[in-house]
Amino acid sequence: MIFNPLPSNITLGNILGPTTVGSIISNPAEIALAKALSLTPFVGFIGDIIFAASSFWVHTFENLVRQSSGRHIEHEVINGPPVSEFVGRDLKSLDFEMTLHATLGVEPLTAYQKIEEACESGQPKPVYLSGKNHGLFTIRSCEGDELHWSHGRPSVMKVALSLREYVDSLPTVSAQKLRQDELNRNFTGRGGPERLPGTGTASDAAKNGVPERSFTGWK
Numbered sequence: 001m002i003f004n005p006l007p008s009n010i011t012l013g014n015i016l017g018p019t020t021v022g023s024i025i026s027n028p029a030e031i032a033l034a035k036a037l038s039l040t041p042f043v044g045f046i047g048d049i050i051f052a053a054s055s056f057w058v059h060t061f062e063n064l065v066r067q068s069s070g071r072h073i074e075h076e077v078i079n080g081p082p083v084s085e086f087v088g089r090d091l092k093s094l095d096f097e098m099t100l101h102a103t104l105g106v107e108p109l110t111a112y113q114k115i116e117e118a119c120e121s122g123q124p125k126p127v128y129l130s131g132k133n134h135g136l137f138t139i140r141s142c143e144g145d146e147l148h149w150s151h152g153r154p155s156v157m158k159v160a161l162s163l164r165e166y167v168d169s170l171p172t173v174s175a176q177k178l179r180q181d182e183l184n185r186n187f188t189g190r191g192g193p194e195r196l197p198g199t200g201t202a203s204d205a206a207k208n209g210v211p212e213r214s215f216t217g218w219k
Contacts, residue, residue: 046137046163047118047125057105061161064096064129091165094127094137098159102150108157112144115159124166136166 043051074082100108119139127134146154
């Protein structure tokens, strides 16, 4: 018999929430891979910049911050509050720090120069962290603070990196047509939903004696 420390009226879903439980169940391979990799020195990579941690070599990161956001447009409405329209998600970003230490098997300046070259090249790099492929990112900025020197070279460097998601494809023809239909709707009232919140339809305008607009001018 398996001991359950939770009261009978409390389940895992009550604690984590249905969304969290669902994501765990839907990503078993990803979670299993992350657990397997945690038993190895491998941590992840950005292109050919490898992150690993072992008893003789430590080249990894800390204070990882992920950021996602949406893009919204505010449409002005006469005698009313603006109408918000969601136009899509923004590019994701990753920010983290690294400590390059000579006593941990890393030559700090050489390691930093490799990061600097990747940043200045502007080339997108595949990013793999936490057992997950995050897709392509570009290193937008890197900053190295030389904390200690030894034998004429920095022996300890604190490095801060900022990465931004890279999207290399334009919307498909169908997606562009859908967006054009939305723009037409905003201008003529035709196509898509009948109207935006707080605005009237073209038929409402006609009933009130207001001429209907189109791309060819006033009717």
